[in-house]
Amino acid sequence: MTARAKIFNAGQTAILWGLPIALITRAHRRSASQSRTPIVLGWLLLAVSVAAVLVHGLAATTVPIAVIGAVIPVLGKLTSQMAMSTAAVRISDDAQRKVDLVRSRGRDAIAVARAIDEVKAAASVA
Structure with missing residues (x-):
């Protein structure tokens, strides 16, 4: 794989992983009780991210490495979700x-x- 392709794949993964977290963070900042669309989009984009990382990992490396790579965005999202729900103020x-x-x-x-x-x-x- 060329250096340019690695940079492209890293950027693509960062966008697919960061966008769901950003959407949910924005939803919690505005009105956590009424903002369902950003939350649904965040989980949907996370699924797309996991699928993209898994497919790329299967094509480029072995199965265990692909699975580990696909699980990392899920762990990041769950961690941010727990942090936001802990810090959220319900009204x-x-x-x-x-x-x-x-x-x-x-x-x-x-x-x-x-x-x-x-x-x-x-x-x-x-």
């Missing part, structure tokens, strides 16, 4: 609604301020 549905309300009011205030600025800018041009 009630009522508290989540209040957080969403405060966020939406903030976005509304920003939108009104921008609209006022645009009107002032248009008035100064005319």
Whole structure:
């Protein structure tokens, strides 16, 4: 295998392994109780990652090495999953609604301020 192919395979494996972890981390940061899509995509991409590493390992090396290589992303994901669930702060549905309300009011205030600025800018041009 050439050096370029090794770099490509390493990059491909890093993306397939890192993306599921990044998706789940983002899901837990936002709202762990309501973000199912990133979690499902993370597990789906992990399955793709494991399959890709296993197939590449079987083609390039022996079966035990391929299996070990395929298990490493799973262990990494499970470790990060345990760390996030330990650090996660669960809030009630009522508290989540209040957080969403405060966020939406903030976005509304920003939108009104921008609209006022645009009107002032248009008035100064005319």
